Amino acid sequence: MLSEAIACRPAGRLALRGRTRKAAAMSAHDRAAAACRHSLHALATIGDQLTDEQWAVPTDCPGWTVGDVYAHVVSLEQWMADGGEAPQGPPQQLIDSGVDRWRGTARTEVLAALHTLRQVRERQLTAELRSADAPGWWVWANTAVPFAVQLSARAFDLWVHEQDVRRALRHPGNLGTAGAQVARDLVRQALPRIVVKKAGAAPGAAMRITTLGELPQDFTVYVDEHGRAAVVPADAHRSTAHATLSWEAYALLASGRSTRERQQVLLTGDAALAERVLDQLNIAP
DSSP states (O other): OOOOOOOSHHHHHHHHHHHHHHHHTOOHHHHHHHHHHHHHHHHHHHHTTOOHHHHTOBOSSTTOBHHHHHHHHHHHHHHHHTTOOOOSSOHHHHHHHHHHHHTTSOHHHHHHHHHHHHHHHHHHTTTTOOOTTSEEEETTTTEEEEHHHHHHHHHHHHHHHHHHHHHHHTOOOOTTSHHHHHHHHHHHHHHHHIIIIITOOOTTOEEEEEEESSSOEEEEEEEOTTSOEEEEETTSSOOSEEEEEEHHHHHHHHTTSSOGGGSOOEEEEOHHHHHHHHHTOOOOO
């Protein structure tokens, strides 16, 4: 965040108002950059407190230990630091090779690499932040996209893996951070397609979703007479199905870290539709 020397009290008040307006007007692109910085800081801080035993603890990410998560973060952040260009080969190869490269490496060495990368990424995500419409690459879809899309996906990935580590270590926290907000927005963007294409909602269906806790939400995904869905205010249409659950449960389902059966959800209306939506909520690769 930029700061200025304040010469007198009135100017200080004016400067504060100016910064407040800028904060309120922060773009989604800037929020994604802030989310990446925040999750990287959290992961580095947690990592410095880990023992070798904790490094080997399994996470909810299938087949990955805490140490593997850190290996993945280091390898993908190095890829971003190097330009984040289209990988040579399938995206999964980029992900797997990064973890394999660091697996078995001493915890202190992996964390040292993370700290070094953090300095580079902090600069790239602030003073050297690429424009939102610059060319980028979306690893998940293996396709060219605006850099804003690439950065949002990276922020989502970092926050999800931060949460993987926290759950594995029973060290909860940061469920309402900038990274969580990026995750919330990406899921909401995907929901119209999920409701229609994956859950098979018919025209006239109104799937209401309410989340409680760190990031409360209340909205409806409405399918019009042409079969097109859109996110609208919760009271815009009478809901045909309504799912109420905690933000954390919602995030776990949306990141593929849990299943509907393991989460407490209050359902009303067309329970079958709501169940299909929740079963298809995962947007992670």
